[in-house]
Amino acid sequence: xxxxxxxxxxxxxxxxxxVFCLLKITELLLNISINHNLMYxxxxxxxxxxxxxxxxxxxxxxxxxxNRYHKSIQILSFIALxxxxxxxxxxxxxxxxxxxxxxFLVGLYTLPVLxxxxxxxxxxxxxxxxxxxxxxxxxxxxxxxxxxxxxxxDIWVEIFQRFLVVLILLVPFEIRDxxxxxxxxxxxxxxFGVIHTKLATGLVVLVFFFSTWLKETITHLDLIAKGILxxxxxxxxxxxxxxxxxxFASFWVESIPIFxxxxxxxxxxxx
Numbered sequence: 001x002x003x004x005x006x007x008x009x010x011x012x013x014x015x016x017x018x019v020f021c022l023l024k025i026t027e028l029l030l031n032i033s034i035n036h037n038l039m040y041x042x043x044x045x046x047x048x049x050x051x052x053x054x055x056x057x058x059x060x061x062x063x064x065x066x067n068r069y070h071k072s073i074q075i076l077s078f079i080a081l082x083x084x085x086x087x088x089x090x091x092x093x094x095x096x097x098x099x100x101x102x103x104f105l106v107g108l109y110t111l112p113v114l115x116x117x118x119x120x121x122x123x124x125x126x127x128x129x130x131x132x133x134x135x136x137x138x139x140x141x142x143x144x145x146x147x148x149x150x151x152x153x154d155i156w157v158e159i160f161q162r163f164l165v166v167l168i169l170l171v172p173f174e175i176r177d178x179x180x181x182x183x184x185x186x187x188x189x190x191x192f193g194v195i196h197t198k199l200a201t202g203l204v205v206l207v208f209f210f211s212t213w214l215k216e217t218i219t220h221l222d223l224i225a226k227g228i229l230x231x232x233x234x235x236x237x238x239x240x241x242x243x244x245x246x247x248f249a250s251f252w253v254e255s256i257p258i259f260x261x262x263x264x265x266x267x268x269x270x271x
Contacts, residue, residue, distance in 0.1 A: 009250050011073045012050035018254045019046045021261040022139035022162070028264050029222050030158065034143045038095065041087040042138055047080040049106065094145045102137045105130055128170045128188070136163040154215045161226070164208040168233055169256060171201045172240045172249045179242065198237050205233045220271050225264045232256060 008014055020043045027034045051073055140159045178189045189197045209230040
């Protein structure tokens with residue numbers, strides 16, 4: 001069971017479920033119906049994309065795998081990629097425009113497009129913003145485009161809030177990796193220290209919640225759900241430390257979108 005659980009985490013299936021839950025949250029908060037082809041396109045695409053980023057952006061390293069464990073992850077990744085390509089044929093042109101922009105950002109993040117063979121991932125202070133932009137685009141913008149919804153103020157606020165949610169969720173990973181990251185990365189915890197990083201994140205949490213009031217239409221479900229997430233983020237920052245248990249970030253932090261979806265389902269039933 002432990003080997004299966006580790007494979008579930010290492011093969012990026014857990015993070016794909018987190019992304020899937022953020023899509024369902026968008027569906028409930030915006031009261032739209034997301035095409036199932038798009039939802040599963042994003043789920044399987046997340047597995048393929050994350051594994052490619054984690055286990056080798058160089059084609060030679062990604063294809064020629066000697067380790068049996070990583071070979072299993074590779075097989076799963078190729079299966080996920082195949083399903084993603086197949087489902088891509090059922091998406092609209094408008095959605096593909098959005099995907100193209102997000103893929104361009106992912107390319108900047110992973111591929112050596114800058115001088116001296118550097119990518120944006122090499123700049124620790126910048127990489128979390130790129131990741132947050134991509135997640136916000138994938139989990140809010142693409143669903144909105146898929147239903148031909150107008151990009152009004154409420155949608156842009158939701159995109160902004162989703163950007164902040166992902167930014168907050170990335171902080172425990174940045175703090176965890178502080179002991180392992182090269183000083184040249186100049187990540188935010190390296191530049192400002194753990195305490196200042198957590199304090200700054202606390203301000204971001206406040207901005208996340210109170211920006212809800214910028215919407216033209218505020219539902220009880222939206223307000224209460226984000227209030228609960230606001231409190232959850234407070235506890236997350238309180239318990240985030242440099243020395244973490246193995247599964248704190250890779251499982252518990254990435255489970256927050258799953259927890260948030262469960263909360264919204266319960267609130268939607270009650271309200």
